[in-house]
Amino acid sequence: MVEVKNLLKQERVDYILAELQQRYPNPPIPLDHKDPYTLLVAVLLSAQCTDERVNQVTPALWELADNPFDMALQSVEDIQAIIRPCGLSPQKSKAIKRLSEILVEQYGGVVPEDMAILETLPGVGHKTAGVVMAQAFGVPSFPVDTHIHRLAQRWGLTNGRSVEQTEKDLKRLFPKETWNDLHLQIIYYAREHCQARSCHGLVCPICTTCYPNRKHPKKIKKP
Known part of the structure; x- marks a missing residue:
């Protein structure tokens, strides 16, 4: 039987980018506004x-x-x-x-x-x-909310306890030109597939692909 290994960090980054782009190619801004x-x-x-x-x-x-x-x-x-x-x-x-x-x-x-x-x-x-x-x-930014902070930890992209550290880690990992869409894509994915009280790093497609050998819920360091 072939052992399925957890993805390395760069493999996770590449996979997450591709998966989120496929699911949310043009993520809309969720808050209605005029200017x-x-x-x-x-x-x-x-x-x-x-x-x-x-x-x-x-x-x-x-x-x-x-x-x-x-x-x-x-x-x-x-x-x-x-x-x-x-x-x-x-x-x-x-x-x-x-x-x-x-x-x-x-x-x-x-x-x-x-x-x-x-x-x-x-x-x-x-x-x-x-x-x-x-x-x-349209200025490249990576605002981190609780959704993004939680998923970044579940996906092994940061160990930061603060959203500030999570932001720094994500900016280092992902190309600058992806930041604005990616921040929205992660939020939409979190709401639909990787909720705080349901996935725990064990259920959603991205969690199970990045960490197929994970057996226990991922504990999150709260900001």
């Missing part, structure tokens, strides 16, 4: 909230204000009343109003195409800024 500003707000709202819920809430928010000039004039209470279903609405409503004011006061109402500046805006962390850079401006 960089509405994407920025939508990504901010998606913290600890599903993309589906955000997409249900944002049409009413855009009716209230869909640009920083108009949003800066709204009260925190009116913004919060609309975004409450997304959770963390007190913090998010204050952040949306203040970042809109800053965009108007300092940047002429334009979302800066600059990662460092984006990270200084209220409610905008490293991941949110990376998503905007990738999806609004």
